[in-house]
Amino acid sequence: MFRLIATCQLLVANCQCPMVKTSVITIRDVAKEAGFSSTTVSIVLNNAPLARYIPAATKKRIEKAAKKLGYRPNLFARSLRSKRSHTVGVMVFDMTDPYCTLVLRGIENSLYQSSYLPILTDVHNERSRFERYLEMLLDRRVEALIVLANWLFVEVDVLADLERSSIPTIMIGRELQTDTVSSVVVDNEVGAYAAVEHLYLLGHRKIAFIRGPKTLADSAPRWRGIRSFAKSSGLELDPRLVLDLPESRDPISSFEAGYKLTEEWIKRKDRFYNPSLTAVRQPMDAMETMAVNIATEGINSVIEKRDLSAVHRKMVPEMVARESTRAFL
Amino acid sequence: MFRLIATCQLLVANCQCPMVKTSVITIRDVAKEAGFSSTTVSIVLNNAPLARYIPAATKKRIEKAAKKLGYRPNLFARSLRSKRSHTVGVMVFDMTDPYCTLVLRGIENSLYQSSYLPILTDVHNERSRFERYLEMLLDRRVEALIVLANWLFVEVDVLADLERSSIPTIMIGRELQTDTVSSVVVDNEVGAYAAVEHLYLLGHRKIAFIRGPKTLADSAPRWRGIRSFAKSSGLELDPRLVLDLPESRDPISSFEAGYKLTEEWIKRKDRFYNPSLTAVRQPMDAMETMAVNIATEGINSVIEKRDLSAVHRKMVPEMVARESTRAFL
DNA sequence: TCCCGAAGTTCGATTTAAATG
DNA sequence: GCATTTAAATCGAACTTCGGG
Numbered sequence: 044m045f046r047l048i049a050t051c052q053l054l055v056a057n058c059q060c061p062m063v064k065t066s067v068i069t070i071r072d073v074a075k076e077a078g079f080s081s082t083t084v085s086i087v088l089n090n091a092p093l094a095r096y097i098p099a100a101t102k103k104r105i106e107k108a109a110k111k112l113g114y115r116p117n118l119f120a121r122s123l124r125s126k127r128s129h130t131v132g133v134m135v136f137d138m139t140d141p142y143c144t145l146v147l148r149g150i151e152n153s154l155y156q157s158s159y160l161p162i163l164t165d166v167h168n169e170r171s172r173f174e175r176y177l178e179m180l181l182d183r184r185v186e187a188l189i190v191l192a193n194w195l196f197v198e199v200d201v202l203a204d205l206e207r208s209s210i211p212t213i214m215i216g217r218e219l220q221t222d223t224v225s226s227v228v229v230d231n232e233v234g235a236y237a238a239v240e241h242l243y244l245l246g247h248r249k250i251a252f253i254r255g256p257k258t259l260a261d262s263a264p265r266w267r268g269i270r271s272f273a274k275s276s277g278l279e280l281d282p283r284l285v286l287d288l289p290e291s292r293d294p295i296s297s298f299e300a301g302y303k304l305t306e307e308w309i310k311r312k313d314r315f316y317n318p319s320l321t322a323v324r325q326p327m328d329a330m331e332t333m334a335v336n337i338a339t340e341g342i343n344s345v346i347e348k349r350d351l352s353a354v355h356r357k358m359v360p361e362m363v364a365r366e367s368t369r370a371f372l
Numbered sequence: 373m374f375r376l377i378a379t380c381q382l383l384v385a386n387c388q389c390p391m392v393k394t395s396v397i398t399i400r401d402v403a404k405e406a407g408f409s410s411t412t413v414s415i416v417l418n419n420a421p422l423a424r425y426i427p428a429a430t431k432k433r434i435e436k437a438a439k440k441l442g443y444r445p446n447l448f449a450r451s452l453r454s455k456r457s458h459t460v461g462v463m464v465f466d467m468t469d470p471y472c473t474l475v476l477r478g479i480e481n482s483l484y485q486s487s488y489l490p491i492l493t494d495v496h497n498e499r500s501r502f503e504r505y506l507e508m509l510l511d512r513r514v515e516a517l518i519v520l521a522n523w524l525f526v527e528v529d530v531l532a533d534l535e536r537s538s539i540p541t542i543m544i545g546r547e548l549q550t551d552t553v554s555s556v557v558v559d560n561e562v563g564a565y566a567a568v569e570h571l572y573l574l575g576h577r578k579i580a581f582i583r584g585p586k587t588l589a590d591s592a593p594r595w596r597g598i599r600s601f602a603k604s605s606g607l608e609l610d611p612r613l614v615l616d617l618p619e620s621r622d623p624i625s626s627f628e629a630g631y632k633l634t635e636e637w638i639k640r641k642d643r644f645y646n647p648s649l650t651a652v653r654q655p656m657d658a659m660e661t662m663a664v665n666i667a668t669e670g671i672n673s674v675i676e677k678r679d680l681s682a683v684h685r686k687m688v689p690e691m692v693a694r695e696s697t698r699a700f701l
Numbered sequence: 702t703c704c705c706g707a708a709g710t711t712c713g714a715t716t717t718a719a720a721t722g
Numbered sequence: 723g724c725a726t727t728t729a730a731a732t733c734g735a736a737c738t739t740c741g742g743g
Contacts, residue, residue, distance in 0.1 A: 069734055080707045085736055093737095096704050118511055119457075120734035123448040123712050130491075138477040148467040151494045155501070160508060162459075163492040165480045172484070179489060182447055398713055409728045414715060422716095425725055449713035452733050 068112045077108035084109070088116070122184070131187040131338055132180035133161045136168055140193040146215060150189060153335030159186070168193075173201055181208060187338035192217035211344070211351065213337050217260060218357075225337050225353040231261050234323040234360035235268030241321065241362050243276055245369065251284040258290055321368040324361045333358065397441045406437035413438070417445070451513070460488050460516040460667055461509035463502075467494045469522040475544060479518060482664030488515070497522075502530055510537060516667035521546035540670020540680060546589060547686075554666050554682040560590050563652040563689035564597030570650065570691050572605055574698065580613040587619055650697040653690045662687065 070088075074081040079101065086093045087105045094102070108114075122128055133150060135143055147163070154161050162185060164176040180188065190205065192214055205212050206223045219226040242250055252269065255262035273280050337354050344351035399417075403410040408430065415422045416434045423431070437443075451457055462479055464472055476492070483490050491514060493505040509517065519534065521543055534541050535552045548555040571579055581598065584591035602609050666683050673680035 070736095071734080081735080082707060082737085083705085086706095089736080091736085093705095096706090098705080101705085115511055117452070117734050119448055119452040119455075119513070120712090121736075123446070123452055123714095123734080124736050126448075126712085128448075133492075138473055138480070144467055144473050147492070148494060151467070151492060152496075158508075160491050160493070160512070162489050163462075163476070163480060164484075164489070165477060167481075179487075182444055183489070184448070399715095400713080410714080411716080411728055412726085418715080420715085425727090427726075430726085446713050449733090450715075452713085452735095453715045455733085
């Protein structure tokens with residue numbers, strides 16, 4: 044038997060086949076090399092509580108042996124015992140949504156800090172795909188689930204499915220009132236309010252608006268913010284200056300429609316126009332960091348068997364004044 | 373002892389704590405419910421070769437029991453034995469690269485077809501981050517690695533690290549000559565050739581060019597394609613009509629610089645200009661599908677212990693004529 | 702009781718070898 | 723040998739328990 048194994052190793056050492064090094068080295072190999080039991084090796088390498096009692100000399104020998112053999116613990120085995128995957132699921136409803144990339148990078152970055160790895164899934168706004176992915180992620184025991192609601196309508200039953208998922212779940216971009224799913228959203232009302240205020244303070248009184256489609260969850264609170272400012276400041280909202288975007292649910296076409304609308308408007312005035320844009324900036328970094336924080340917090344709750352309840356954060360957007368808005372002189 | 377467990381279950385059933393259902397149901401529970409051994413259950417549910425000998429009645433009973441209990445196999449345990457993770461690593465060097473989203477979606481979609489899940493990592497163009505992520509992905513036994521080279525320079529030693537990674541590795545967007553790492557690139561020379569040809573056939577003879585920075589791997593072959601067409605057609609390349617972008621490595625700023633350059637050019641001619649753009653379209657879908665195919669192919673090679681060698685594909689881009697180019701009348 | 706280390710059990714599924722009729 | 727089923731070994735790490743100094 045020993046002979047056979049020895050032959051295998053030789054064969055392996057000689058062949059170009061890449062599957063060679065796939066960690067044939069187990070904790071027992073390290074134990075043998077160091078001259079201790081695998082128990083001791085495990086305790087030392089994980090710096091478990093019991094490691095307190097183990098003399099430095101023993102630790103040194105074990106660490107040296109581990110390094111020499113290039114030991115890498117088998118995460119399957121580890122996960123099987125610990126029931127932890129060190130993985131979170133990230134669910135996007137439509138990756139082509141321009142909003143997505145930024146959020147994804149933010150999530151990735153936050154997770155990196157805490158040594159989690161994200162499994163990325165794109166639901167393509169399809170119910171069946173959502174179900175399948177949710178199942179797959181739960182099967183893999185992701186420790187938390189971050190859901191990125193896009194501009195579009197998210198069906199209610201999707202939320203219902205998420206609610207019974209039994210792991211910390213965070214939804215970014217959609218306001219929720221449930222107490223089983225956390226949420227992180229931008230405060231559209233405050234943002235819109237600030238935007239109009241900005242213009243108002245620059246001296247503008249005749250302000251035109253392009254309203255987003257009603258099916259978009261973001262549209263309503265923004266309009267609310269605008270009216271709220273108008274009321275408190277006495278600004279008059281001229282109905283002739285309010286245009287509505289078509290009810291399309293495609294973010295790209297919404298962008299284009301908005302662009303075209305603006306263009307026509309400007310063309311009518313026969314003016315060339317390409318300044319940098321004043322905008323209400325969504326606090327991306329802060330939002331994703333928040334999402335991941337909630338995720339890890341939730342994970343910890345589960346580990347420590349504490350009860351966890353959902354968290355809902357509304358982040359305040361920032362007004363960034365640029366060239367496209369200017370005071371009346 | 374039994375009592376204690378019974379109490380626990382009760383407690384769990386009563387509490388709101390979400391960690392309840394985390395698959396307490398094992399294959400043994402199903403076995404007990406069905407009245408067979410766990411061996412038989414495993415054979416039936418996996419439709420293993422031995423399932424041939426198992427009578428339909430037995431199968432029915434087992435499947436019913438599994439469904440009744442809502443049995444979901446523990447993937448950690450399964451992976452521990454099978455040594456398979458059904459996961460591939462996706463490594464991006466800079467997610468904010470506009471090119472990225474499209475490719476990512478393509479990869480995700482292809483993987484979905486084959487029931488793999490992607491672990492997404494963004495290296496941020498940092499060497500240390502690259503190393504750490506590579507290690508993490510290998511520790512998780514990703515079955516393949518898809519690397520998305522961005523516009524930027526990829527250090528050579530990164531490639532060296534990838535070469536010894538011992539799993540099927542595919543690089544998208546960078547031409548390679550190694551035979552341990554596969555690659556999928558767009559043929560920039562052919563693309564550029566086709567673009568100039570398009571203009572030429574429309575009757576244009578005075579054509580201006582904006583050249584990308586030399587540090588960009590894409591720039592050289594494109595210019596080569598242009599000169600190649602010029603030579604074969606007799607088209608004269610006027611040096612005064614060739615502008616170079618600054619050597620910046622930031623894709624965003626490159627875009628902006630290109631935009632500004634074009635704008636100035638057009639402004640000089642005092643003309644307002646906003647047609648849809650004729651372009652050389654990179655065959656995104658095809659490329660990512662190709663990448664994932666190579667990945668799964670590589671995985672299969674490893675499973676079947678076949679030797680695998682790298683594959684290098686160069687995809688032909690497509691000329692898409694739109695409004696911005698027009699024939700001389 | 703404190704310190705050090707090891708033997709043996711556990712996690713949950715797959716697989717080999719073997720036992721029935 | 724064939725059809726049907728299963729006990730026991732295995733994967734690799736972590737933890738519980740125990741023994742000797």
